[in-house]
Amino acid sequence: MSEWQKPYLAALMELDQDALSTKIAAAEAAVAHHARELTTVAWDIDEHRALRDAAFSLHLLKCQSAKG
Numbered sequence: 001m002s003e004w005q006k007p008y009l010a011a012l013m014e015l016d017q018d019a020l021s022t023k024i025a026a027a028e029a030a031v032a033h034h035a036r037e038l039t040t041v042a043w044d045i046d047e048h049r050a051l052r053d054a055a056f057s058l059h060l061l062k063c064q065s066a067k068g
Contacts, residue, residue: 003034004033006030007023007030008027008030010026010027011024011026011058017065020065024058024065027054028058031051031058
């Protein structure tokens with residue numbers, strides 16, 4: 001498991017609404033950091049797709065949690 005996936009999965013599994021926004025922010029930061037790292041190494045389409053999907057899932061989770 002990649003390091004960015006740990007905070008991502010933690011955010012997806014968080015049930016406490018008070019802790020969710022903090023975990024989403026940490027996961028978004030980890031995804032963004034890894035995406036920047038990938039610009040300096042060989043192209044890995046599967047990793048890029050995984051990061052894109054994770055970013056989209058976090059966006060949806062954030063929107064859903066904001067609705068209450």
